[in-house]
Amino acid sequence: MTSNLKKATETLSDGPEWTFDLLEQYQEEIRRVAEYYRLDTYPNQIEIITSEQMLDAYSSVGMPINYHHWSFGKKFIESEQNYKRGYMGLAYEIVINSDPCISYLMEENTITMQALVIAHACYGHNSFFKNNYLFKTWTDASSIIDYLLFARSYIEECERKYGVEEVEEILDSCHALMNLGVDRYKRPQKISMFEEQKRQKEREEYLQSQVNQLWRTIPQKEQETKKKKIKFPAEPQENILYFFEKHAPLLAPWQRELLRIVRKVSQYFYPQKQTQVMNEGWASYWHYTILNHLFDEGLVTERFILEFLHSHTAVVYQPPYNHPGYSGINPYALGFAMFKDIRRICENPDEEDKRWFPEIAGKDWLDTLHYAMENFKDESFISQYLSPKVIREFKLFNLQDYEQNPMLEITSIHNEQGYQDIRQKLASQYNLSMLEPNIQITNVDVNGDRSLTLEYVPHNNIPLGETVPEMMRHIYRLWGFDVRLMEKRENGRCVELAKCPPEKKEADD
Amino acid sequence: MAHFIDRRLNGKNKSAVNRQRFLRRYKSQIKKAVADSISKRSVTDTESSENISIPSRDIKEPIFHQGKGGDRDRVLPGNDQFSPGDKIKRPQGGGQGSGSGEASDSGEGQDDFNFSISMDEYLNLLFDDLELPNLQKTDAKKEVEWETFRSGYKAEGIPTNIDIVRSLRGAQARRIALTAAKKRKLKELEEELDSLNKDKDADKALKTEILHQIEDLQYRIKKVPFIDTFDLRYRNYDKRPIPSSNAVMFCLMDVSGSMDQATKEMAKRFYILLYQFLNRSYENIEVVFIRHHTQAKEVDEQEFFYSQETGGTIVSSALHLMDEIVSSRYPASQWNIYAAQASDGDNWADDSPKCGKLLREKILNYTRYYSYIEITNRSHQTLWHEYESIDSEYENFAMKNIKQASDIYPIFREFFKKQVSSKS
DSSP: OGGGOOOOSSOOOOOSSOOHHHHHHHHHHHHHHHHHTTOOOOOEEEEEEOHHHHHHHHHTTTOSSOOOOHHHHHHHHHHHHHHHTTSOOOOSEEEEOSSSEEEEEETTOOHHHHHHHIIIIIIIIHHHHHHOHHHHHHOOTTTHHHHHHHHHHHHHHHHHHHOHHHHHHHHHHHHHTGGGSSOSSSOOOOOOHHHHHHHHHHHHHHHHHHHHHHTOOSOOOHHHHHHTTSOSSSSOBSOHHHHHHHHOSSOOHHHHHHHHHHHHHHHHHHHHHHOHHHHHHHHHHHHHHHHHHHHHTTOSOHHHHHHHHHHHHHHTOOOOTTSTTOOSOOHHHHHHHHHHHHHHHHHSOOHHHHHHOTTTTTSOHHHHHHHHHHHOOHHHHHHHHOOHHHHHHHTOEEEEEOTTOSEEEEEEOSSTTTHHHHHHHHHHHTOHHHHSOEEEEEEEOTTTTOOEEEEEEOSTTOOBOTTHHHHHHHHHHHHOSOEEEEEEOTTSOEEEEEEESGGGHHHHO | OEEEEEOTTSOSOTTHHHHHHHHHHTHHHHHHHHHHHHHHSOTTOSSSOEEEEEOGGGSOOOOOOBOSOSOEEEEESOOSSOOTTOEEEOOSSSSSOOSSGGGGGGOSOOOOEEEEEOHHHHHHHHTTTBOOTTOOOOOOOSOOEEEEEEEEEESOOOGGGBOHHHHHHHHHHHHHHHHHHHHHHHHHHHHHHHHHHHOTTOOHHHHHHHHHHHHHHHHHHHHSOSSOGGGOOEEEEEEEEEOOOEEEEEEEEEOSTTOOHHHHHHHHHHHHHHHHHHHHHOSEEEEEEEEESSSEEEEOHHHHHHOOOOSOOOHHHHHHHHHHHHHHHOOTTTOEEEEEEEEOSOOOGGGHHHHHHHIIIIIHHHEEEEEEEEEOSSOOOHHHHHHHHHHHHOTTEEEEEEOSGGGHHHHHHHHHBSOTTOOO
16 A cells, blocks of 8 residues: 555644644544445535533433433433533534534534544545445435434324323333334335325325225125135234334324324334444544554644544444443454454455355455445345454354353354354344344234234243333334234243233123 | 535524423423432522433333343353363352343443433523413503514614615515516517618618617616615614513521521522522512521621521511611512512511511512421421411412421422412
């Protein structure tokens, strides 16, 4: 790379105070280097905000605009308290997957931190948002802000028409089911949010007519009633919010729209949940590479690069399992180490790497890195690229915790026999379908009491948490008729876990 | 392709609505916390915000999540001692580790949810559903206050009151009205001139004639002034009287030797509540402190609460003094009079009937509300019995016995709860 370095005659000021002019200069240099590494981004919109505004942004899940809900207020109060008491520092930045890509920079950052953040968010995350396949399939960056604007004014209108409490009830229930409002396997279609608004009215009427069709009580022609004996839904439904939006018998059109809004927002965040390690790793890798590149060019001072490295090492630090500060695997650390390692495998592969990664050892590192970023999510990324070297670096080991065993067992460690196992176990740790309970709608008694049956299929015999009764009430609120939750045991038998409303249990059975 | 936006001057209270939603939703829990806090709150602290904590189990947002148990594998970093096959004891506390790290935020055993609310929010919650008894507007003869308010526009006024938008709008309308016809004519003439220009063998004289006319019209259009004094509009202001409601609050307290500091502190809390409460209903509120042992004296707040006295107790002296002050300074026709008396119940036995007489004949006739709190754990004495008989006769008299600090707030609420008419 050294041959490509342009030697700077003058260094950029290292502050520590920043000015807009200086930010502009740094931004320009970073952009140039990012382009050199072929980072393809949305246009950047960089906003400077104060810490108080940062707290605001925190509470609305980072979105610049969102509908009103008490839970955001709670989040705000929480972060405010934690921040004021010094339990928590604020993030240096927040970046939004939108086009143009909006990043928030905190006013109190030094120029070094601002440069770090610009490289990290405006070029790292930004290029990830634009090119990773999950984001490309699931989100539409150009319309999210429009959509949230639509959602907010729609919900405000509902509040005026039907009262804050009515709206809040539905939103509470929707939020509770938010994680079950995503199609995991089906690819969603993209809709421009302006169209959304136009279509909303039409949909309202159409939807209602469909629902009425389903719940028609006046007898139709004979053949048709027979047809309806067919099991409904024909296949188990994993997207509960979607199912309710389309088929819940008692919801008013505006309530269906609220379900839809929460579902859409949930879908928008779905890729982020699945690409934490990659996304943070990618962004960290690039802030590290870009700023070092600037240093190699002689554009930034030593003071700058030392301050940067100080922050960088703090961000990518992985505390060991028995450290008081340990709270799971640090996605920044793992992702950064892996991307760095991929480059190493490409540039300087040793025997081991050639054995483990014959397809990338010795290949062009930049191509390989881009390919890895574009085509994987955390789970597949780890199972594809976690190398023995990184496993050794992190000293990973697997702890087996089986309910029927009285003791916990270490099944594999960072040695030759353990690499494969650890790689596979760690990858599945990032598999959302193993982290989130698998609950699907299996049956609706269309001709009878309209009751709804959900089925929980435990993964590795892990039972549901203690929120079941509360959750049942939320589901019941949306469905409007009896709701039953079954658990499918290993032997194939179904056991009833809960029922809402519970008091009718005996009479019904 | 990047641009910077300085958002630092934008509003920072984007979350205010959500915060209010949160307070509204958990009003009942917060109110309970507020009620608890009044008994702990330092008496001198009436300005600062209040820390509230409500149990976090009440405010959680449930989701379906995996519970304890089942078979799990966890990959952890930083192996420093383990080899494959090592077995270790399950960490105590329910048989297993916290499962996947993410699930712990819905786990049990969390601390209370703590946050602070502002003084205003605090008082709102504190006095929610409370109402002043016998709230009548007393004649505001003494000082009539005026408030200035906007009322439309007028054609004359002083320059500072010129409404620019209005004036320019009028000017524009006038200009349009005065020039529209001329402009139409001008356009026609210009079109005609155009066609004449194209026509090679057009009449030269006609052309000059039209040119003249155009010039004349342009001149006249130009003559219409951009703005005329006639266009000017001034904002108009009017005055109206505002009803002012004045209140005076009498704090009567026994400071004889039998009242110790703790008892006085309790009384003080009651006065603070009453003061804050009245403060929300009346714009102008004065407080008169009267302390007494065998003699009564009007004092300032500091002396009222903190100076030490000894000696016996004659309650009627304070009532006498109050009556005097009212008749000399606070005529009942102009002031809403409230009185709160605190005592430990001690009184010279033969003074109690005198107190009763004073109250019946004078004070209760002009006070909106007279509350008596007796701060004692002992059995009641003559004063209490005397007052009990008054309590049954008068609507605007109330009495309660306070045993400990935490009684104060509930009793205060009972005094001022909304349906004041239902008195036993």
